[in-house]
Amino acid sequence: MTPPPSSAKPCVMLLCTTEPEEVRESLAADLSEAGGHLVSAETVTNTEELRQALQDMEERSTPVPVIIVDDPLRDGVRGGDVLLEIHEDPRYRASRKLLLSEHASLEELTRLLNQGALNTRLKKPCAREELMDAVRRLVTDYIIEQAPGEVEHLAEYFDPRELSHALVASERLRRDLATQLRTVKRSFLSVADLSDMQLEEEMIREFDRVLDQPPRQTFPPDTVMFQQGDTVDRLWIVLDGKVRLTRQAKEKEVVMHMESAGRLIGLLALSQGQTAFYTCCTATELTALTVTPEQLDFALQTSPGLSVYFDTVLIRTLGNRVRRSAELQMEVEDLNSALARERDQLAETLELLRRTQSRLLETEKMATLGLLSAGIAHELNNPISAIQRSADYIAEDLEAILGSCREGSKLAEQLQAAHDARPLPTREERKIRNRLADELSDRTLARRLVTIGIHTRGEYEAFFEGVPREERRERLAMLERVHQLGSGLRNIRSCASRVTGIVKSLRSYARPDEEGPAFEDIHEGLEDTLLLFGHTLRNIQVERRYGDLPKVQCRAAQLNQVWTNLISNAIEAMGEEGTLTIETGADRENEQVHVSIIDTGPGIPEDVQQRIFGLHFTTKQGRVQFGLGMGLSICRQIVTRHGGSIELDSRPGRTCFKVILPVRQPVGGETARADLTPQNPTQDEPQARQRNTQHGGLS
Amino acid sequence: MNQVLVLCIEDEQEVRDAILRDLEPFAEHFQVEAAETADAAREVLQEALARKDKLGLVLCDHLLPGQSGVDFLVELKKDERTAVARKVLITGQASLEDTVKAVNEAGLDSYIAKPWKREELQEIVVKQLTEFVLGNVEELLPYVSVLDGPRLLEEVGRRKADK
Amino acid sequence: MTEPTAAASSGGSMTVGRMITLIIALIAFTIPWLINFPGLSPEGHRVLSVFLLAVVLWLTEAIPLHATAVLIIFLLILFISDRALIPLPEEYAPDAVSFGQYFATLADPILMLFLGGFVLANCASKYHLDKNLARVVLRPFGTSPIWIIFGLMLVTAVFSMFMSNTATAATMMAVVLPIIRTLPPGDRLAAGLALSIPFAANLGGIGTPIGTPPNAIAVSAMFEAGYDVGFFDWMMMMLPFVIVVMVAAWLMIGWFFRSDTKEIKLQIDSKFNLEPAAIIFYVTFAVTVLLWMTEALHGMASTMVGFLPVVVLISTGVFTTKDMQSIQWHVLWLMAGGIALGAGVRHSGLDQWMIGLVDWEQVGTLLLVALLSIISIILSTFISNTATANLIVPLGLTLAASSGVAISPVEAGVFIAVSCSLAMALPVSTPPNAIAYSTGVFSTRNMMIMGAMIGVVGWVIFIQFAPLVWDALGLMPEVTPQ
Known part of the structure; x- marks a missing residue:
């Protein structure tokens, strides 16, 4: 057959793609080139056109060796589905099918492959060369299969390696196939009864005979005979010993066959274009017979018997291997499901851990805070004592110095007065100042006078009686200085004592007090606390309904914290205005007292009521409010430690926190335990009740 | 009459005392007032505005009982009578967020962190009051001795000629 | 004094003191309308009333200085210009100055x-x-x-x-x-x-x-x-x-x-x-x-x-x-008011009349010079230098031009101007004094002592010594015919 003119090639390959026209045209040209003088290329853009084109080819009885489908096509049509659909049609089953896709799921590929509807899949974007190579191969395949007679004509166009196979194949075909088949059939039947061992021995004998004792090779154990991907140019027939066939997985070498390797080594390589599929390594000392493909070919051609033995051994070996593969697959499946189970378990554990960790973190925060405060408290004690002592000494020394001055007594008096004065709220001071300014019609003087505690014109005149006018200014300046000394000392002292207080409460919070609880007047603590709130309570009516209370054994400072918290919550709830009621009372036996702090705020929503004693920091305006506003969880802890309980009763317009405290602490009771162990609030309550009953039992 | 008000808002009496003493050099030329809370400050402000005084500078703590310092400053910014007043936050506890709010919404002019040094506070007060006086007061001479004299005098030189 | 006080400059508020001042100014203004001064022309009467008003207002600064100045210009136009609202008697009318000339003082x-x-x-x-x-x-x-x-x-x-x-x-x-x-x-x-x-x-x-x-x-x-x-x-x-x-x-x-x-x-x-x-x-x-x-x-x-x-x-x-x-137009207008007042005073013969009240030939030259300069110094110590000059210069120059007076008008003008500048004893005397005082670096006492000393030295040199030199060197300008 002479090559047909290129303009009228006998076959057409079809390309279905959504690429723009220029690209399509250039692709078609390339593909035509790849198709040699046998196959031209046409392009279509969608499935409709593809079907139409196939129909046309059918009518013109032009074979379609290759169908290339792009993926995805327009309107979301999947290339794979198109190929499947075409493959359904028996007329096009033989056409080689190429899928060009960017992404492909393993599933889809499996499905196509299993259906045989896919011959090649190229990943987009792919190089022109790659595509053309693939097409050439497919065309070659197609022609070898469908039109072996044309093979010689392909020689100048196609892959020479493929061609040699093709030639061998065609040569073999040219022989009397029918005779061969008959022989083979017969042979197969005759060998079916033989055991593997016998069969193999027969085969080896036959090889020895035909090839005239080919050389025996001996390999020590653990010798790598060939590596995956190596070019293998011979076949080993194992006489004695074992090999390991392994394949490189992503991370490690996987042993695929050991027992199932069989006696023919290099089999797959020979069948797959001489590239080794496995890495082969001897497991024991190995003796093998080496056969080159040429020898094999020769032997098989020379001895039809050998060919039968060889084929049988081949098939059995492959069968073993397939079985082994299936087993492996099963193992993998089992392993996978086991893994999945483990993974679920792990996830569960992780979640659990995470929850535990966040709980721990809270605990840790508390613990760290405790440790930190204890540390800070300790560190602060020294400087603060020094400050306090120094203030005392400065006061003493000043008095001494003033005593030796002219008019020192008056100055000392002023110093004392400044020291003892209760600072006025700014608005009152302003009022007094404005009034005095009007009386004296001198703002500056009035300001200075009010600062040093002179509030009326009368006082001013009395104060400066007998002091000559020109000396007054100097005198006033002196007094101001003395006054500032006095108030400075007062501020140092009051601040120092505040710091001391903070330090103390930090320490008492952080670790158990050494001393036990003392009997204290609850009302005193309440009053102290109210005093602290001072101006915050300005617009809030405070109603005190104090009952007769016995002294209660408690840690006053800690209880003050409770009052502080409850009252500040109440004030916050009421906002600008409202009535704060503080109600106290004792039970008939004088064994328990209760303190209720009631506000007229909007009430606490039910869902919040559930959580309100929860252990958490309240962070107001971005800072952790320490001491104050530490939250109700602290209140509850303190009260619980005192063997008492807090009850909440809230509705719009009236929210009542009722603190119930035993008058006497249970022996060895909870107040002695002020450790850092965070207490889960939900567990606190039953404990508290238990303690209450315990306590009740004791008294 | 027509004095410039310097308002200090600080709830802790000792700290207030300290600030006021640091502000003492300004007391002769400015009306220095103190308040514990934003409410009290508003009262002072009402009185001052009624006297036709101008609010020149607010030194404000952030954490106050009731309305926060930053919120109060924002409120001042919104009132056109006090919008031009210089605003200084003097606090140890304002978070970044609060401070950003103060800068963005109240036009905060300065931030003094507690504990502060007297020189630092006075320097900031001088700077802020000078700015205020330059922009809002006609008669600059009374402030030359207490504020940034050279700057004020230069402005006087620009504004004046012989009569 | 040169700076308006804070009270005066702070605008509309009307204090009792200011009310009284304004009433006094109004009374001063009406006197020449009610009382007939012998020897003074009707026009002179009218200018006198404006002059008295200016004296009170410039002395007290009840209204800003330049406000007084524009008021003067306005009143002069209203009463003695050729377009006077209340026309001058027939015989003076043709002589009246064009109202435009008073406006023109604003661009002197x-x-x-x-x-x-x-x-x-x-x-x-x-x-x-x-x-x-x-x-x-x-x-x-x-x-x-x-x-x-x-x-x-x-x-x-x-x-x-x-x-x-x-x-x-x-x-x-x-x-x-x-x-x-x-x-x-x-x-x-x-x-x-x-x-x-x-x-x-x-x-x-x-x-x-x-x-x-x-x-x-x-x-x-x-x-x-x-x-x-x-x-x-x-x-x-x-x-x-x-x-x-x-x-x-x-x-x-x-x-x-x-x-x-x-x-x-x-x-x-x-x-x-x-x-x-x-x-x-x-x-x-x-x-x-x-x-x-x-x-x-x-x-x-x-x-x-x-x-x-x-x-x-x-x-x-x-x-x-x-x-x-940013140009200080008010300063220019204050000067314009002074120039207009001077022109009015001169044209109406008020200066001649006022100077005629005293027999200057009896007053010695030295005393005369001293009087002029000392009045200027004292006035300008307390009120604006410019206002002082506005009031004194017209009179001083006319006085110098009158017969029997031994100083030249140039000398008189120079004396008055210099005297105004020599008044620097108080912080309020001149704006530079006020500025220096505002720094609080020195006391009023310091300024008074130094200011007074310099004033005295200056007075001696400028008023007593300089004219001798000028005369000796022939520096005094001659009269140029107008």
Whole structure:
């Protein structure tokens, strides 16, 4: 057959793609080139056109060796589905099918492959060369299969390696196939009864005979005979010993066959274009017979018997291997499901851990805070004592110095007065100042006078009686200085004592007090606390309904914290205005007292009521409010430690926190335990009740 | 009459005392007032505005009982009578967020962190009051001795000629 | 006194004191309408009422000074111009001055001279020429306190000849204040440094016609009276004595405020603005000053030269519209009010009549001069120098022109102008004093002592000694026929 003119090639390959026209045209040209003088290329853009084109080819009885489908096509049509659909049609089953896709799921590929509807899949974007190579191969395949007679004509166009196979194949075909088949059939039947061992021995004998004792090779154990991907140019027939066939997985070498390797080594390589599929390594000392493909070919051609033995051994070996593969697959499946189970378990554990960790973190925060405060408290004690002592000494020394001055007594008096004065709220001071300014019609003087505690014109005149006018200014300046000394000392002292207080409460919070609880007047603590709130309570009516209370054994400072918290919550709830009621009372036996702090705020929503004693920091305006506003969880802890309980009763317009405290602490009771162990609030309550009953039992 | 008000808002009496003493050099030329809370400050402000005084500078703590310092400053910014007043936050506890709010919404002019040094506070007060006086007061001479004299005098030189 | 008090300037609020002042002003205004003064023309009566009103208002500053000035112009137009609302009696009517002439006082040539000064001063301040020059000029004076004071006074005086005394004093105080702040507290030198500035500014102001408004008012009145005193003439007459008084003041301050401080560290890094606009200004400034000094060579009147920087700087865009708004127009209008009042007084013969009340031939020349200058000094110590000049100059010049008086109108004008500038004993006397006082570096006492001493020395030199020299050297300008 002479090559047909290129303009009228006998076959057409079809390309279905959504690429723009220029690209399509250039692709078609390339593909035509790849198709040699046998196959031209046409392009279509969608499935409709593809079907139409196939129909046309059918009518013109032009074979379609290759169908290339792009993926995805327009309107979301999947290339794979198109190929499947075409493959359904028996007329096009033989056409080689190429899928060009960017992404492909393993599933889809499996499905196509299993259906045989896919011959090649190229990943987009792919190089022109790659595509053309693939097409050439497919065309070659197609022609070898469908039109072996044309093979010689392909020689100048196609892959020479493929061609040699093709030639061998065609040569073999040219022989009397029918005779061969008959022989083979017969042979197969005759060998079916033989055991593997016998069969193999027969085969080896036959090889020895035909090839005239080919050389025996001996390999020590653990010798790598060939590596995956190596070019293998011979076949080993194992006489004695074992090999390991392994394949490189992503991370490690996987042993695929050991027992199932069989006696023919290099089999797959020979069948797959001489590239080794496995890495082969001897497991024991190995003796093998080496056969080159040429020898094999020769032997098989020379001895039809050998060919039968060889084929049988081949098939059995492959069968073993397939079985082994299936087993492996099963193992993998089992392993996978086991893994999945483990993974679920792990996830569960992780979640659990995470929850535990966040709980721990809270605990840790508390613990760290405790440790930190204890540390800070300790560190602060020294400087603060020094400050306090120094203030005392400065006061003493000043008095001494003033005593030796002219008019020192008056100055000392002023110093004392400044020291003892209760600072006025700014608005009152302003009022007094404005009034005095009007009386004296001198703002500056009035300001200075009010600062040093002179509030009326009368006082001013009395104060400066007998002091000559020109000396007054100097005198006033002196007094101001003395006054500032006095108030400075007062501020140092009051601040120092505040710091001391903070330090103390930090320490008492952080670790158990050494001393036990003392009997204290609850009302005193309440009053102290109210005093602290001072101006915050300005617009809030405070109603005190104090009952007769016995002294209660408690840690006053800690209880003050409770009052502080409850009252500040109440004030916050009421906002600008409202009535704060503080109600106290004792039970008939004088064994328990209760303190209720009631506000007229909007009430606490039910869902919040559930959580309100929860252990958490309240962070107001971005800072952790320490001491104050530490939250109700602290209140509850303190009260619980005192063997008492807090009850909440809230509705719009009236929210009542009722603190119930035993008058006497249970022996060895909870107040002695002020450790850092965070207490889960939900567990606190039953404990508290238990303690209450315990306590009740004791008294 | 027509004095410039310097308002200090600080709830802790000792700290207030300290600030006021640091502000003492300004007391002769400015009306220095103190308040514990934003409410009290508003009262002072009402009185001052009624006297036709101008609010020149607010030194404000952030954490106050009731309305926060930053919120109060924002409120001042919104009132056109006090919008031009210089605003200084003097606090140890304002978070970044609060401070950003103060800068963005109240036009905060300065931030003094507690504990502060007297020189630092006075320097900031001088700077802020000078700015205020330059922009809002006609008669600059009374402030030359207490504020940034050279700057004020230069402005006087620009504004004046012989009569 | 030159600064309106805070109360007066703070606008609409009506205090009791102000009400009373206004009532007094109104009464003063009505007196000449009710009482017939023999020998005074009807027109004279009307001007007298305006004059009395001006006296009360300028003395008390019940309304801003320049408000009084425009009120004067308005009242003069209403009562004695050719368009008077209440027409003058028949026989005076043809003689009446055109109302436009009173309006024209708002653009009197001398005001143009001043306007030029203002434009130059504003630009100087804009490009910091004043500050930079001050620093450059101070550099050669080293670090010795006494020489630094000298340098400061020299720079201040020179600046205040061409710029407003107030602006000069403010700028220079801004330069000096940082120096003062480096001195140890209680160092007397601080007071010396601070005091040297206003005194130098006040004295320097005497040096040129545009140094301070009273000079200009005097020059303007002299011109009306037929004496054309040019820029250079004035400087020739005044400058030598300004230098003498300045040296005296320097020595006094240096001695009085001597201290242990031997060295002063100056922060004098100057950086001249060199952008094209600034350079245009520098050139204009130099040319203008040069032309002023050389009037005799080119014959261009100083008032014409004064308009040169206005034209050049505005047309080159160096002096912007915004800058124009910052010109102290009220100062110009205050002067215009004075010029209008002077014209009214002269035209109506009020001056002749008032001077005729006293037999001046009985008063000795010395006493007469003393009277004029001392009244001026006392008045201007408490009220605006310009207002003082506005009131006294017309009378003084007429007095000098009247027969039997031994001083020339030029001398009279100069005496009054100088006297106004010599009044510097109180912080309220001049704006430079007020500026220096505002730094709080010295006490009122310091200023009073130094101010009074310099005033006395200045008075002796300018009023008693200078005329002898002028006469001897023939510096007094002759009458130029109008």
